[in-house]
Amino acid sequence: xxxxxxxxxxxxxxxxxxxxxxxxxxxxxxxxxxxxxxxxxxxxxxxxxxxxxxxxxxxxxxxxxxxxxxxxxxxxxxxxxxxxxxxxxxxxxxxxxxxxxxxxxxxxxxxxxxxxxxxxxxxxxxxxxxxxxxxxxxxxxxxxxxxxxxxxxxxxxxxxxxxxxxxxxxxxxxxxxxxxxxxxxxxxxxxxxxxxxxxxxxxxx
Numbered sequence: 001x002x003x004x005x006x007x008x009x010x011x012x013x014x015x016x017x018x019x020x021x022x023x024x025x026x027x028x029x030x031x032x033x034x035x036x037x038x039x040x041x042x043x044x045x046x047x048x049x050x051x052x053x054x055x056x057x058x059x060x061x062x063x064x065x066x067x068x069x070x071x072x073x074x075x076x077x078x079x080x081x082x083x084x085x086x087x088x089x090x091x092x093x094x095x096x097x098x099x100x101x102x103x104x105x106x107x108x109x110x111x112x113x114x115x116x117x118x119x120x121x122x123x124x125x126x127x128x129x130x131x132x133x134x135x136x137x138x139x140x141x142x143x144x145x146x147x148x149x150x151x152x153x154x155x156x157x158x159x160x161x162x163x164x165x166x167x168x169x170x171x172x173x174x175x176x177x178x179x180x181x182x183x184x185x186x187x188x189x190x191x192x193x194x195x196x197x198x199x200x201x202x203x204x205x
Contacts, residue, residue, distance in 0.1 A: 001085060002046070002075055002076065002077055003078055004049055004074070004075065005039070005073065005074050005076045006071070006072075006073050007034075007071075007072055007074055008069070008070070008072075009033075009069075009072075010067050010068070010069050010070075011029045011033070011068050011069075011070050012029065012067055013026070013029055013057065013065060013067075014065055015064050015065065015066075017029070022057075022068075023051060026054055026068060026072075027051070030048045030070070030074075031048055034048070035047055038153075038182040039076075040153050042078070043182065044076065044077040044078070044104060044182055045074050045075070045076060046074070046075040046077055046103075047074070047075050048073070048074055048075075049072075049073040050072065050073055051071075051072045052071040052072055053070070054071075055068055055069040056068075078151070079151075079184065082147060082149075083147070083148050084145055084190065085145070085147075086145050087101045087107060087145075087146065088100055088101075088102075088143055089138055089139065089140050089141065089142045089144060090105060091125075091140065092125055092126045092127050092138065092140075093125070094120050095110065095111060096109045096110040096111045097138060099144065099146065106180040106182065106183035106184065107146075107183070107187060108183065108184070108187060109146060109188070110186060110187075113149070113187060113188045113189055114127060114138075114189050115129045115189065117130040118138075144189060144190075145189075145190045146189050146190055147187065147188040147190055148184050148187060149186035149187060150184075150186045151182070151183070151184055152182070152183050152184075152185050153182055154179045154182070154183075155181075156179060
């Protein structure tokens with residue numbers, strides 16, 4: 001679920017950070033720049049893991065900031081396809097169930113990946129698994145286990161319209177819809193409440 005990704009970047013350290021130790025100042029700036037950001041085809045950045053190399057800082061004339069070339073590793077959230085993860089139900093609609101891990105919410109289980117004989121209760125806005133004559137409600141905040149079937153990256157940077165009268169204009173409306181830059185899709189629900197297994201499915205558990 002978590003991986004390490006090697007990166008190389010030039011890190012800007014403001015004069016206010018000069019009183020810190022060099023490693024701490026670099027760490028703070030890298031975390032400020034990368035933490036909770038999605039890198040295309042890499043994953044969700046959690047935090048800096050370690051510094052592999054840092055050059056001497058050099059100062060540009062005019063701004064007084066120190067610029068350091070840093071080779072470092074980031075902790076990345078990117079589950080592999082087939083991995084089994086535990087999460088909580090965040091919301092439900094007729095299309096399926098949205099799951100959260102606390103730090104990551106863009107996980108969606110389509111309705112056809114739910115248990116067989118599952119129905120959507122429009123009044124309660126939850127899915128219900130009909131097991132024999134029992135109604136098993138998939139309540140919000142319920143802990144579940146699921147298998148990752150696929151992932152999706154989406155470039156959320158503004159596109160550029162064709163030139164009009166010699167001027168390039170960013171097309172901010174092209175990606176105006178709130179599309180998550182990284183999401184887990186086609187999730188297969190494997191296991192619901194442990195109590196259900198004990199109370200209802202005891203013969204098979």
